[in-house]
Amino acid sequence: MLKIEDLHVYYGGIHALKGINMEVPENKIVTLVGANGAGKSTTLRAVSSLVLPSQGKITFRGEDITRAKTADIVRKGITLVPEGRRIFANLTVLENLNMGAFARNDKEEIKKDIQRIYEMFPRLKEREWQAAGTLSGGEQQMLAIGRALMSRPTLLMMDEPSLGLAPLLVKEVFRIIKEIYSQGMTILLIEQNATAALQVADYGYVLETGNIVLQGPGKELAANDEVKRAYLGKA
Template sequence: MLKIENLSVHYGGIHALQGISLEVPAGKIVTLIGANGAGKSTTLNTIIGLVKSSSGSVIFEGKNILGQPTKNLVEQGLVLVPEGRRIFPNLTVQENLTLGAYARTDDEQVEKDRERVFTLFPRLKERIRQKAGTLSGGEQQMLAVGRALMSNPKVLMMDEPSLGLAPIIVGMIFDIIKEINSTGVTVLLVEQNAKAALEAADLAYVLETGRITLSGSGRELLADDRVRKAYLGEAE
């Protein structure tokens, strides 16, 4: 469904992505793990058109989408939940969700999707008229995911969804990711919580200083000694 081929990105003299290739099959959860500065966020931001690539291609549903405006990609079903949530703090929960559907004209289905978001995140319904900036960190992350779902994504990309959240909320967020995926939405996940990410993933990649160094099923990488030592805090 989504395929990255030989993707390179430069920030001035820094070669942030060095010809990476990876595949995100339809209906799967794919995770990208790696240390800070490895290029994980750069990968997502390049796919969605926020960062310009030096070379390579991003194939979505058979077409090279590299260089297309972000708005066009969202309309095609490619959506990013950014790191740091980036909700609109001075707008209400309801208004944030409405903005998630800004490109849609199917009003009846939009209302159904709003109810679906409230089914996934009942807490958001309780706070529907509350300003988003007054929500807890976990609730803001729920809102960021809910807003993305309002655009009716085919591929949902998520950048560090568990960052700064309490362990009990992290577990809930990953349960929600699996539930979203079970409805047919493909997920590409960047996450520093390697254990949770690999446990959720059908397919996983390790990114180190701009290069893919390992790939396999989530289960295979969980059992890989190199991954266990570098990302799971386990000694040899």
Template sequence: MLKIKDLNVHYGGIHALRGINIDVPKNKIVTLIGANGAGKSTTLRTIMGLVRGSKGKINYNDTDITNKETKEIVEMGAVLVPEGRRVFANLTVEENLTLGAYIRKDKSEIKKDMELVYKLFPRLAERKWQKAGTMSGGEQQMLAVGRALMTKPKLLMMDEPSLGLAPLIVKDIFEIIKEIHRQGVTILLIEQNAKAALEIADYGYVLETGSIVLEGEGNELLNNDEVQKAYLGETK
């Protein structure tokens, strides 16, 4: 579904991504793990057209999207849940979700999808008229995911969905990611909680200072000595 080939990104004099190659097959969960500053968020932002690559190609469903605008990419079915949630604080839950569907015209389908989001996140249904800025971090994360689902995505990209959340809420978020995947959505996940990410991922890539240093099936990376030492705080 998504193919990144020899992607390079520069921020001024900084070489942020150094010729990375990533494949995200349809109906799979793929994760990128790595330390802060490794280039994970830059990868997602470049896929979405928020950052321009200096070299390389990004193909989505056999279409070259390397230089496409973000709106076009969203219209094609690829959407990003950004790090830090970025909900519209002064708007209600329902208004945030409605904004998620701004590119759609199918009103009856939008209503159905709103109900599906509320079914997936009962807490949002209870708080539909509450202003997003007054909600807890976990609730805002659920809202950010729900808002992305309102675009009816084929590819859902998530940047640090568990960041700053309590362990119990993190567990809920990962259960929800698995449920979204079961509904036929392909997922590209960036996550500091490498163990939780690799446990649900079909395939994973390890990024270090802008380069992919390791890749393999989720289970394989979970049991890899180097990964355990560097990212899981474990040694065999």
């Protein structure tokens, strides 16, 4: 579904991605694991055209999207749940969800999708008219995921969805990821909780300073001694 070839990204003089190659097959969960600064978020930002690569190619369902506009990438079916949630704090829950459907004009279907989001996240329904900035961290993450789903993506990219959440809420986030996946969604996941990410992923890539150094089925990487030492906090 998504293919990245020889991707290089620079931030000024910093070479953030050094020619990475990876694929995200349809109806799979793929995760990127690595330390802070490894290039994980940069990869998602490059797919979304929030940063432009200096070299390389990104294709989605066979179409070159390397330098497409971000809004057009959303229309093609790729949506990002950004790190830190980035909800619109001064808008209500409902207004945030409607913002997620900015590229759509099928009003009746948008209403149906909002109801589906409320079924998935009942807390959001209870707080429909509340300013999003007054929600708890967990509720804001639910809203960020719900807002992303409002564009009806076929590929959902998630950047650190459990960051800063209490352990019980982390479990809830991973339950939601599994639920979304079970409905036929393809997911590209970055997650600080490498153990949980590799357990849920069909396939994983390990990034170090802009290079992919390991790859394989998620559970195999979770059992890999090198990965355990570096990322899972195990000897």
